[in-house]
Amino acid sequence: MKIAVLGAGNGGQAMAGHFSLLGFKVNLYNRNITKIREIQNTKEIRVIGEINGLASIDMVTDDIELAVRDVDLIMVTTTADAHSDIANKLAPFLRDNQIIVLNPGRTLGAIEFSHIIRKNSTKKVFIAEAQSLIYACRIEKPGEVKIIGIKDRVFFSAFPSTDTDYVIEKLNAVYNCFIKVENVLVTSLENIGAILHPAVVLLNAAAIERGNLFYFYNDMTPSVSKFISDLDRERLMVGDSFGIKLHSVSDWVSYAYGKVKGENLNEKMQNNPAYYKIQAPDKLNSRMLMEDIPTGVLPIIELGKLCNLELPLLNGVLHITQSVLSCDFRLKGRTLENIGLGNISKEELLKIL
């Protein structure tokens, strides 16, 4: 199996390095090639941490046509707000039976991707999304990436879900972490980044802009945690309306980090070693808002509308962020209209999943 990894940030470099060390041929694509000049020169990535080795990369390129020409599997590891751009660039060069996986899809990623591909290509490809990135990782220096951890269990679904078994079977030849869920609504609504990130940034907005440093998780306060729990309740309501029992943020922290102690979300946030000393973003328009609002908060609100839910807190986060950042996320974000589902009903949506 030959693989293209699209997006050479932390996740993309970890994945490309890991694949190579597992013996697969890997092409690594980045839209901005200057960011990975070192890797382009050496065609190597040093992987350290959970996995160790010097990985050879077959091709390092900013030409998406070359990157995906001969591959069986296309792993998309860009931020989710780049998915539509990647889909548009990718569509003309697809071949039948290629598998495309969004790592992760955030909310409605696979549906958006599929909409763009099908508008621009007649090829029969498989499109799927993971609930989160498989790796906890970070680039240590140019050409070197540290894999801090590899997840044991990552929810996974293709769109449509009739493709899920086929795609998981192919992928679990490499990984064995992907857990099949009912459909992409589950992977989409388990996007807790949408609940966690914008809430913390918004209630710290002026502090961030003034340049006051703080730790994103460890400096969480009781009122912020209270707000996150209330906001999360709106996400859980959307899940309920679609018949999906989701994990709450608090349950998810316990699920993902088994040994974290705490009576409530705030205590868990402060007691989780994986969260120690993670700096908050130093600017307001970081991906904590620029990615999480258009590919998380907004599509969750859109799904809620299909169920006639009001969601005042999610809407508050959306509108206040739009004001603070002077932008309109509805223009390019994942509204149902923008991903090809204008005027769909809840029942019709459930049918096409």
Add this chain to the structure above:
Amino acid sequence: MKIAVLGAGNGGQAMAGHFSLLGFKVNLYNRNITKIREIQNTKEIRVIGEINGLASIDMVTDDIELAVRDVDLIMVTTTADAHSDIANKLAPFLRDNQIIVLNPGRTLGAIEFSHIIRKNSTKKVFIAEAQSLIYACRIEKPGEVKIIGIKDRVFFSAFPSTDTDYVIEKLNAVYNCFIKVENVLVTSLENIGAILHPAVVLLNAAAIERGNLFYFYNDMTPSVSKFISDLDRERLMVGDSFGIKLHSVSDWVSYAYGKVKGENLNEKMQNNPAYYKIQAPDKLNSRMLMEDIPTGVLPIIELGKLCNLELPLLNGVLHITQSVLSCDFRLKGRTLENIGLGNISKEELLKIL
């Protein structure tokens, strides 16, 4: 003319002292008498600043019946979230023709007060509201209040507005600052505290809770100012819908502080000497939220509903604050229902003003 001042905070002490020095007999009432024990003992307030002198207070009491028994004018100087409590306590002891003035009314204060009085008393009293407190003042130490400034122009209306001329004539025997406006919708919607205070607190919520100190106005950032301007636009829309041309926050700062320089709201906030070095509140549940939401943001939203306006930012502020503080301001705040105007239409409201 004999006067009762209800509420002995900064404003109440300044007003009681000023009245006394002007030669009027003054009763000073506070619900919690221990807070003004010094004044109760000496029956004197030392006034410094714009006005200087040692003022005699006729009566210092926590008995509202005694405070208002013989007076012609009742000046209410409590925070606006105490108006309903004061109205309930006051109603049984009113006499015909007494004048009650809310300093200030915040939003819909006179209507709320009138609703409670008329439910509990058959006496014909006059009820009016000022747009802001006449004084810039602060208590320097027990028994001493500093009057930093006395405003030249304060918008004023009675409810109903047919009483305004009579009340202003009586008041301007003392003051000459009160400017008659069309009705209490003008004084109510010129409440810019509702726009300014919660916005700053919310975007600094986590910083306040972590105990990071900052200056409320001088540490304002461009994004916060942008948000305030957008939020203000919703208030202006409500005014427009009622046919009222309101001052924007930015225009108001220029209007109230003539010499303040600045191209935009953020610059004006940082350049206004009156705003220098004013500390932000050191707790989340200060009057910046606890007063301004139920007597400002909430009733402005309620008025907007009468005009079929959506007001997503004001609603965002309301709902997020309710979550952060774990309270429901609709229970006791100024909803139209709570102030006796349930099911009123915009046209009907305009008729009773």
